[in-house]
Amino acid sequence: xxxxxxxxxxxxxxxxxxxxxxxxxxxxxxxxxxxxxxxxxxxxxxxxxxxxxxxxxxxxxxxxxxxxxxxxxxxxxxxxxxxxxxxxxxxxxxxxxxxxxxxxxxxxxxxxxxxxxxxxxxxxxxxxxxxxxxxxxxxxxxxxxxxxxxxxxxxxxxxxxxxxxxxxxxxxxxxxxxxxxxxxxxxxxxxxxxxxxxxxxxxxxxxxxxxxxxxxxxxxxxxxxxxxxxxxxxxxxxxxxxxxxxxxxxxxxxxxxxxxxxxxxxxxxxxxxxxxxxxxxxxxxxxxxxxxxxxxxxxxxxxxx
Numbered sequence: 001x002x003x004x005x006x007x008x009x010x011x012x013x014x015x016x017x018x019x020x021x022x023x024x025x026x027x028x029x030x031x032x033x034x035x036x037x038x039x040x041x042x043x044x045x046x047x048x049x050x051x052x053x054x055x056x057x058x059x060x061x062x063x064x065x066x067x068x069x070x071x072x073x074x075x076x077x078x079x080x081x082x083x084x085x086x087x088x089x090x091x092x093x094x095x096x097x098x099x100x101x102x103x104x105x106x107x108x109x110x111x112x113x114x115x116x117x118x119x120x121x122x123x124x125x126x127x128x129x130x131x132x133x134x135x136x137x138x139x140x141x142x143x144x145x146x147x148x149x150x151x152x153x154x155x156x157x158x159x160x161x162x163x164x165x166x167x168x169x170x171x172x173x174x175x176x177x178x179x180x181x182x183x184x185x186x187x188x189x190x191x192x193x194x195x196x197x198x199x200x201x202x203x204x205x206x207x208x209x210x211x212x213x214x215x216x217x218x219x220x221x222x223x224x225x226x227x228x229x230x231x232x233x234x235x236x237x238x239x240x241x242x243x244x245x246x247x248x249x250x251x252x253x254x255x256x257x258x259x260x261x262x263x264x265x266x267x268x269x270x271x272x273x274x275x276x277x278x279x280x281x282x283x284x285x286x287x288x289x290x291x292x293x294x295x296x297x298x299x300x301x302x303x304x305x
């Protein structure tokens with residue numbers, strides 16, 4: 001199972017991580033209220049004077065188009081100025097930009113270097129992404145043991161995505177001896193933070209009795225939580241549970257609805273199951289599933305039953 005970097009984290013920067021002087025409290029208040037244009041008027045001159053935190057925040061504002069027109073090149077410039085002063089947030093975000101080719105030509109080796117700089121300062125997101133680089137062999141030879149080391153550092157700090165990765169590696173025996181009980185433990189920690197891939201994987205472990213007693217009802221609850229977040233793998237598996245009536249009341253129309261929703265993300269298995277079930281159900285049931293899928297998507301996958 002391949003989990004892509006969470007691009008929603010791109011250019012993230014906590015307000016609490018800014019260390020402006022007391023005279024800049026007005027800027028902080030504006031940021032907290034979401035008045036980015038007002039905050040920009042205060043932050044810009046501070047960044048121009050060389051404040052690393054202000055430079056990093058200004059980079060984020062350009063990257064996300066907050067108070068300014070989105071401009072990855074300008075974001076890259078401000079992040080670079082900040083990272084040259086050793087700011088971990090700037091190093092991490094430059095790593096993201098290099099990895100994903102935003103404002104700069106894609107460069108995995110440079111991303112790896114920048115993630116490491118931020119990771120060694122204790123930033124869990126950077127540690128987790130550094131682990132992913134080793135896990136996938138991006139910018140470095142693939143090394144599951146090294147990947148596990150960095151994922152574990154981030155997981156121990158409570159990062160939900162990293163907790164999932166540790167669970168995933170224990171489940172599949174990557175860099176560690178396969179251990180379903182350990183996988184369950186780490187998945188559960190990630191689930192408590194609402195991470196959809198962890199909910200999905202833990203649900204499958206309940207189906208397959210891996211490290212837990214087989215329990216289709218618990219599996220259905222977990223997979224549904226994941227499906228409601230738009231995770232296509234879970235949406236496909238939720239459709240399967242509805243079709244076979246395990247853990248959920250059998251309902252082939254709902255099954256087809258979830259297959260259709262998952263297929264919108266290009267999930268190959270969902271497309272196959274959608275087409276197969278569509279050919280077996282009466283036209284009115286297929287039409288109903290289409291209607292339900294449209295309504296469910298409009299509700300952002302919530303309360304679709």
